[in-house]
Amino acid sequence: MPRGEHRALLNASLPGREGTYDVLLEDGAVGAVSPAGSGAPRGVAATDVEGRFVMPGMWDHHVHFAQWTVQRQRLDLSGTDSAARCLERVRGEVAAARAPGAARLSAIVGYGFQDGVWPDAPSLAALDGAAPDLPVVLVSKDLHCAWLNTAAARLLSLVPDPDTGLVREGEWFGALDRLQPPGDLSAADYREAAQAAARRGVVGIVEFENTDNLRLWPERVEQGVDSLRVEVSVWPERLEGAIAAGVRTGDVLDSRGLVTMGPLKVVVDGSLNTRTAWCWDPYPGMDRSHPHACGMESVPLETLRELLARARGAGIAAAVHAIGDRANTGVLDAFEELGMRGTVEHAQLVREEDFARFGALGLIASVQPEHAMDDRDVADLHWPGRTGRAFAVASLQRAGAELRLGSDAPVSPLDPWIAVSAAVTRSRDGRRPWHPEQRIDTASALAASTRGRTGVVPGDPADLVVVERDPLACSPEELRTMPVAATLLAGGFTWSTLAG
Structure with missing residues (x-):
């Protein structure tokens, strides 16, 4: 919200408080919280939240x-429960890349494997067998290691464990930017x-x-x-x-x-x-x-x-x-x-x-x-x-x-x-x-x-979220999928399903 701009959220419920309220936002901050019906001052944009719950925005x-952004574009390995299952996914990607009319693929990059409970172990030889020529980089869910084939190790100038193909900790962290520099996004x-x-x-x-x-x-x-x-x-x-x-x-x-x-x-x-x-x-x-x-x-x-x-x-x-x-x-x-x-x-x-x-x-x-x-x-x-x-x-x-x-x-x-x-x-x-x-x-x-922040308090930043349920009253399981109706940063909407 640019300095000097005002907005009002009308008929807002506040978690843990009885009644509904009108919340005035001024110059990027919470200006006033008044009983519903106070209305918006003349010339102030008003949004009726219709009893939804307004609370401080989430951090x-x-x-x-960058890793979160690029992960959305990578092969999802989060459901794999073994090295063998990961290899199946890689072979499937290789076959798709070789299909007639397929776009040229320069490397296979996967993310999300969790080998700590696997019944089998990663293998450099097995990954080479699944993709002998195409670089394959499979990043663990914790980001602290990667499973590479020989082509990928050569591309990233890394020396993986000769048995497993794993690269861990500091050596791997230095390669993350080489894998896909943040500037490439x-x-x-x-x-x-x-x-x-x-x-x-x-x-x-x-x-x-x-x-x-x-x-x-x-x-x-x-x-x-x-x-x-x-x-x-x-x-x-x-x-x-x-x-x-x-x-x-x-x-x-x-x-x-x-x-x-x-x-x-x-x-x-x-x-x-x-x-x-x-x-x-x-x-x-x-x-x-x-x-x-x-x-x-x-x-x-x-x-x-x-x-x-x-x-x-x-x-x-x-x-x-x-x-x-x-x-x-x-x-x-x-x-x-x-x-x-x-x-x-x-x-x-x-x-x-x-x-x-x-x-x-x-x-x-x-x-x-x-x-x-x-x-x-x-x-x-x-x-x-x-x-x-x-x-x-x-x-x-x-x-x-x-x-x-x-x-x-x-x-x-x-x-x-x-x-x-x-x-x-x-x-x-x-x-x-x-x-x-x-x-x-x-x-x-x-x-x-x-x-x-535990409430919507005058003087606080107008960084707020409007949700469909009272988080203090809904079941703990419902918290995981809390419907968000709107998010405001300095009083301006960054996301909204609300009318007005």
Whole structure:
């Protein structure tokens, strides 16, 4: 909403409050909330929401936006339950590419396999057999590894494991941009992905793509990708450039005021499915003498402390990826030693004695509840005896951590209602709740998805969502598919099914 423009939402219900209200939006902020019937001042555009529920707009606090955008164009492997099934999908793509009149295919890129519970193992020889000449890159659901054939390894200048064809962690992360640079996607691609998020009530994201976010996102806004607020991160290799540019966390980076500087992102360990999350105990079947029996330390803790201190001195906040319990202990130690607040991304496995430290240190726990639904079987297999403290959202809340929910898209869909539902139910697809003691209430899950906003309050940004159900009254299962009637950013509609 341009400065000076006003709008009114009439006959709005507010979750948790009796009656209906008229909500006046002024200069991009909530101006007044009055009993219904007050009407819109003369000359103010009015929309009758007819009793629908108006609430603060939703944020996804952990997104890889380019990967989410391009994932929509890749071969979907999310339903595959074995290496053999993946190979079937690849052979089908090769056959389709060879059919008369088929468009020329330069490579097959798939996304979404989860080999942590497969009955068989990936094989370089088998993937070469399925596609001997065409490069094939199959990206895991957690983004932490890829299964390549020889042609793809040659194309990307990678050396995969000679038996499995897998490339993991840092070596693979460096290849993501070579696979499909973010600049290869069009503004229309990004615009479509952003608008899809707006259709689910999203008003903002925290961008953790490992690319030149400080340059790319202002450019995208100028190209019309303007339906979201974006808080951008920098990874360690771009930290000095951000410092040299003089940007600090919270600084506005574009002319529309939609892009702001966010945190330094540091990844200190791997992931559960890839068995590289850094843990205190070995993975089943692994001897402690093996160098990666307990996972991997991606960034040495001493280096982490140096990076955090450097960022703090430049006014840049920190968000640190920690999945295994050893990684979480080390990250907590670093924040404590520096006397520094920040965000722990994922916090998937935490020692019992470490939960209280989140609250004592004033840390944010940025968690992705749908990961627990995706990974419950992997966790039961690879973290046996430890799953009571895995994806432990309620334990983090009780410890006093500030919760923020996200998707880690494309690992989970960029849809905050899925995250809210998973946090509240710990269940999906009719299965029994997994460790139901780690459920949180709906109000807490919503607050963790709206940056702590719990109502439509005068003076707050007019970043709002209009939904068909009262989220505080509908069943937890209904939360997952919450119908969104409209989304507003600074008082302007980015998505609407409403008349007027």
